Amino acid sequence: MTTFREILIAAETELLSADLFFGHGYESAHDEAVALVLAAADCSLVDTSAAILDTGYPATALPKLRSFLTARCEERLPVAYITGEAWLGHLCFKSDARALVPRSPVAELVLNHFEPWYQGPDPQVIIDVCCGGGSLGMLAKSLFPGAQVLLSDLDSAALSLASENSQIHAVDGMVRGDLLSWCRSSCVDIIIANPPYVDADDMRGLPAEYRHEPGLALAGGEDGLDLVRVLLADAARILRPTGILILEVGNSFGALDDLSDQLHPIWVELEQGGHGVAVFMAQDLAQWAVSEDTTNPVVSAK
Numbered sequence: 001m002t003t004f005r006e007i008l009i010a011a012e013t014e015l016l017s018a019d020l021f022f023g024h025g026y027e028s029a030h031d032e033a034v035a036l037v038l039a040a041a042d043c044s045l046v047d048t049s050a051a052i053l054d055t056g057y058p059a060t061a062l063p064k065l066r067s068f069l070t071a072r073c074e075e076r077l078p079v080a081y082i083t084g085e086a087w088l089g090h091l092c093f094k095s096d097a098r099a100l101v102p103r104s105p106v107a108e109l110v111l112n113h114f115e116p117w118y119q120g121p122d123p124q125v126i127i128d129v130c131c132g133g134g135s136l137g138m139l140a141k142s143l144f145p146g147a148q149v150l151l152s153d154l155d156s157a158a159l160s161l162a163s164e165n166s167q168i169h170a171v172d173g174m175v176r177g178d179l180l181s182w183c184r185s186s187c188v189d190i191i192i193a194n195p196p197y198v199d200a201d202d203m204r205g206l207p208a209e210y211r212h213e214p215g216l217a218l219a220g221g222e223d224g225l226d227l228v229r230v231l232l233a234d235a236a237r238i239l240r241p242t243g244i245l246i247l248e249v250g251n252s253f254g255a256l257d258d259l260s261d262q263l264h265p266i267w268v269e270l271e272q273g274g275h276g277v278a279v280f281m282a283q284d285l286a287q288w289a290v291s292e293d294t295t296n297p298v299v300s301a302k
């Protein structure tokens with residue numbers, strides 16, 4: 001009998017020798033091996049106890065595990081695209097190449113009920129813009145069931161995945177549109193945004209794993225902020241005075257700091273790891289928008 005433990009050690013060894021990049025929700029070869037070994041045997045990642053380690057690994061799962069390891073080590077596919085699922089917080093999402101693998105550190109702020117950043121009344125409207133497969137917005141809806149949670153993305157393939165995920169984790173609406181241009185309200189309490197923000201330098205050096213993700217999900221132009229500039233102006237237009245924008249820009253944090261003296265990003269120290277997540281207060285954004293005259297397309301494009 002070959003045990004789960006033996007199979008796990010062999011899988012981890014194979015992953016370690018394949019020179020992989022671990023940036024898609026699992027931090028190490030060990031964690032990825034656990035996910036692949038369990039998924040091939042149709043065992044739950046969260047409900048399987050360690051007692052399984054010394055039981056026999058099903059022989060019928062071996063061909064599936066072999067194909068999983070080949071996909072990971074040779075094709076450099078992220079684990080989520082191999083197993084078809086990804087966890088964010090307490091929720092499990094369907095994941096495939098139609099959208100980015102869910103892994104945003106913004107989840108930490110959502111799971112903390114946006115505290116201490118959001119100081120307004122119970123949020124009535126939350127928007128997850130650039131929602132991809134919908135994970136952040138769906139996580140928000142699970143914690144704020146009384147709020148209207150809307151998701152939007154430009155990419156219809158990503159929205160089709162979000163729509164499938166919403167069969168399990170319901171939200172209040174989905175819009176196909178360019179950033180927040182579709183939103184006519186000025187009563188939004190919280191905007192969650194993980195837009196494409198990878199700058200041109202980082203795009204050139206991306207590990208192979210990222211090249212399986214949609215190009216539209218990553219590239220943010222020369223300094224990474226092409227979409228962020230527009231998003232900031234849109235957020236200023238639609239947030240309530242007590243509202244906040246939570247914006248992930250990853251490695252482009254320096255460019256965002258340099259964007260304007262009038263912008264006041266509050267950089268969040270993330271306990272669960274990650275970096276480049278800023279909170280903006282609606283009133284700061286409104287003052288910045290006036291100072292930049294963001295309604296003037298020539299100025300706002302600079």
Ligand SMILES: C[S@@+](CC[C@H](N)C(=O)[O-])C[C@H]1O[C@@H](n2cnc3c(N)ncnc32)[C@H](O)[C@@H]1O
Binds near residue numbers: 103134179217
């Ligand atoms: C970094 S991914 C984030 C996906 C998701 N929020 C997450 O955290 O997994 C960025 C998303 O922005 C979308 N996007 C790109 N350009 C856009 C635009 N102009 N308007 C709206 N969405 C856009 C992409 O399709 C992609 O789904």
